Amino acid sequence: MTDVTNRIIGEINTILGKEIQQENLKETIQKYINAQTKKGFPFAKLTILHYQMLDGTELDKVISVAAAIELLILSFDILDDIExxxxxxxxWMNEQSFALNASTAMIFICIDVIRKTDLKYKERAISILLEYSLLSISGQQIDLLSKCRTEKEYIEMALKKSGSLVSLACLVGANLASDQYLEIINRYSQFIGLIGQLNNDIYDLQNWEGKNDLLNKKLSLPVIYLLGYQGNGAEIISSYYNGAIEKDEMVKNQKFISKMIVDSGVLVYTEIIKRVYQNKVKTELQKLNVDKKFIGQLLDYIH
Structure with a gap:
């Protein structure tokens, strides 16, 4: 575990100790944080990265803000899973009442932590947090409506839902240091969020042991492609989504569907779309006049 990760964990523990007095609520949030630790706190690290990239000089204070951002993102993850x-x-799916209460607490903790700092531009940070949280919630609403039927509609939704949260983390860090490059940062951070969503889509299409977008009738980008596919066996997907066959039939035909997914070209298609946005990120990063080590760290987010 890296030193930065350890510092973020330590700061989260400090925040919970100060902000939450009810012991069971504190333990519940801590349990959820522990479950997320394997992800390595990428949003907090993006906040720190952008603060340092723009020559911020009060890193200890910003680590507290970054830890609070990670709590906010966890609250969104919980709400997204329940919804x-x-x-x-x-x-948290096995204790949804506790999880909803914990997620509500984490949202207000994040705002309160930033409000209590003496960082010069904290009001800008809070404004960004509120604006981009609402954009993400709007994207989630579009996703829940299951009305994205084209590549364009899906990408627009994902840029709001997933891209806005990455933008939030990056722009909070950047704004606490400077007002430079904000439009560029906003663009490439949204693309990073979209790339992350496409990675999830590819995984969730092929994961038969847990969350599977096909079995759950989700309209991910690969599923939209498959619903328009005319090749051998494609009708099983449209029949399931139209209610003509049941989930048991899909599970029974897992091997056939897995082969059809490969044969359809959907995985190649999704990777090509991902590559388009990887190149867009690289184009935007070339516009930054910053230390190259930060560019390298940002490129790690687009694999």
Missing amino acids: DDDDNQKL
Whole structure:
């Protein structure tokens, strides 16, 4: 575990100790944080990265803000899972009342932590947090409506839902240091969020042991492609989504469907779309006049 990760964990523990007095609520949030630790706190690290990239000089204070951002993102993850109801392997899905209360607490903790700092531009940070949280919530609403039927509609939704949260983390860090490059940062951070969503889509299409977008009738980008596919066996997907066959039939035909997914070209298609946005990120990063080590760290987010 890296030193930065350890510092973020330590700061989260400090925040919870100060902000939450009810012991069971504190333990519940800590349990959820522990479950997320394997992800390595990428949003907090993006906040720190952008603060340092723009020559911020009060890193200790910003680590507290970054830890608070990670709590906010976890609250969104919990709400997203409960709203979608498609991943019962997550521990908060088995205690949804507690999870909803914990997620509400984490949202207000994040705002309160930033408000209590003496950082010069904290009001800008809070404004960004509120604006981009609402954009993400709007994207989630579009996703829940299951009305994205084209590549364009899906990408627009994902840029709002996933891209806005990455923008939030990056722009909070950047704004606490400077007002430079904000439009560029906003663009490439949204693309990074979209790339992350496409990676999830590819995984969730092929994961038959847990969350599976096909079985849950989700309209991910690969599924939209498959619903328009005319090749051998494609009708099983449209029949399931139209209610003509049941989930048991899909599970029974897992091997056939897995082969059809490969044969359809959907995985190649999704990778090509991902590559388009990887190149867009690289184009935007070339416009930054910053230390190259930060560019390298940002490129790690687009694999």
